[in-house]
Every structure is written in structure tokens, then in C-alpha cells.
Amino acid sequence: MSNETKAATFEVLPQQTYVPCKTDYLWGETRHKPFVVWSVHGDRIKVWDPSGGQRLGGFRWIARRNLHESGKTKTGKERKTGYRLHSGPPEEDQELCGSCFRWLDLDQFDATALVYGHSTCRTCKAEIEKMYGVAG
Incomplete structure (x- = not known):
């Protein structure tokens, strides 16, 4: 499957929410830092992160290649990196x-x-x- 075909099957849109693919870390610690897509600029995605910045969250940039439609790879294994679509728009x-x-x-x-x-x-x-x- 070419990159163009793959990109056409999954579209990143403003106001979608994403969560980390991997949330379990050392010593049972969990990390759950969801974010909302604010705007799409080609391969760069501006997101609003409620735990970033000061007080009410902040903005940051995510590379498009780190956003996935699901938490599983095409072979069915759990993803260890990146973010999976959670909800929305x-x-x-x-x-x-x-x-x-x-x-x-x-x-x-x-x-x-x-x-x-x-x-x-x-x-x-x-x-x-x-x-x-x-x-x-």
C-alpha cells in the first residue's frame, strides 16, 4: 500500500481527541495525557494539551506520523509509541x-x-x- 493510499484512509481533523497508545510505564505508573487537535498544517498538527502549559493547558505540536487510527499495528500488535484516535470530531x-x-x-x-x-x-x-x- 502506498503512502498516498494509506494517508487517504485516515484523516486527522480538528477537534478529534487522541490518547497515548502506551499508558503503562515502570513501576505501574500510568500516563494518560490526552489532547485535542486544534489545527492541521500538513504534517504538523497543533494540539491543545490540558496538562501542558500553565493552569488551563497549552498548545504544542505533534508530527502527523505519530497519530494513528487505532492502538494496534497492521499485524495486530499493540502500538508502543504514538497516539491513537479516541473521539471526535x-x-x-x-x-x-x-x-x-x-x-x-x-x-x-x-x-x-x-x-x-x-x-x-x-x-x-x-x-x-x-x-x-x-x-x-
């Missing part, structure tokens, strides 16, 4: 959950901020309350 009237980094309908949220990465869906809120208890 959103449909009309969807919001981004800042915990699971998925685009969801507004009625699936317990709290919305209408800002990237700061709303929480009901499923994530229930998991957070189960782990840490209910604030009150």
Missing part, C-alpha cells in the same frame, strides 16, 4: 468531557462549562465520587 451540540476526553451530547453531562476539558459527564462524575467520596 464532535457532532452539533456536543461538549468535551474533561475526564474521559470524549465528545458527548449535552444531556449526558452533570456539569458543563462549555470550555475544552472542564466539563464532567455523569459517568465520570460517578467514578470520581466512588473513588473520592461525595463533596459536601
